Amino acid sequence: MLQPSPTRKKPGRLLRFASALVVLLAVAGYLVVQYVTGGAARTRCTVVSAGDDGVRHEFTPEQAVNAATITAVGTTRGLPERAITIALATALQESALRNIGHGDRDSLGLFQQRPSQGWGRPAQIMEPTYAAGRFYDHLVKVPGYTKLPLTVAAQRVQRSGFPDAYAKHEPDAALLAAALTGRSAATLTCTGLPATSTRAKGPDAVRAALVRDFGREVLQPAGAEVSGQATAAPSPSASPSASPGGSVGRVVTLPVAGGRGAESAAEVRRRGWQLAHWAVANASALHIERVAYAGREWTAGSTGTRWRTAPATGSGAQGAERGTGSVRIITARQ
Structure with missing residues (x-):
């Protein structure tokens, strides 16, 4: 009596193997996309009205x-x-x-x-x-x-x-x-996962992007009265606000007032919120972890649609974050 050939089962096994391979490749492709984009595919940005109309x-x-x-x-x-x-x-x-x-x-x-x-x-x-x-x-x-x-x-x-x-x-x-433009304060946020450490770009990338969009004056406005040169590297022990447009570790501190004495408080705040919103808009591309200005802060990974109140006023960095004279941008760990 003829016996069934064992080769007749191969098409089924091959089909199951091929299906499993397709699933594995799909999962691998998804993970690669998430790695390359730093999770940006899941990130959404939102701008809301400054009023109570819910727009x-x-x-x-x-x-x-x-x-x-x-x-x-x-x-x-x-x-x-x-x-x-x-x-x-x-x-x-x-x-x-x-x-x-x-x-x-x-x-x-x-x-x-x-x-x-x-x-x-x-x-x-x-x-x-x-x-x-x-x-x-x-x-x-x-x-x-x-x-x-x-x-x-x-x-x-x-x-x-x-x-x-x-x-x-x-x-x-x-x-x-x-x-x-900064007229509506704390109205732009982006949600999603913070950038991974292997993809972090650091303060230099943030400074380069700022110069690209605003020009070099954004790092130290013309007429600003500061000691030392704007291009001088800050010392490791210096506070983050010691060098306008400079960086200490993962922090980039941007001066807001131009030092010309002609800008009103409203103009200074508007400029500050423009820079703060710019940083949030660029957070995914530049791997920015946190932005702080005028007593408010945005943190990567937050699911809210509003900026949060910054910690209570203190000395040094926390005190600077609650003022309107500078914007603090903290990049992801490298």
């Missing part, structure tokens, strides 16, 4: 970084909040605040600018600070742009085939502009 807008860390850059470029040029709102609404429509390397015909970047139309070289357009600057170059040439309807002002710069499309983004753009 809020959620966006990704990538969008947060780009929005903060667009805002920094505009405020560094001394442009009004309305200009920032127009720029953010335009980028929301053109690219969803993503720095994409494709688009209609040769359109590229945050604002879908075209090299063939004189906006710059492709590599330049793909640099967010350059792209934002070029947008503002054109916007300020529009007569009375601050008083025009947003969609009209944006269209005169972009000359889009969909001229009315910008209007629908105005509420979200206005909410973002209020937070990222």
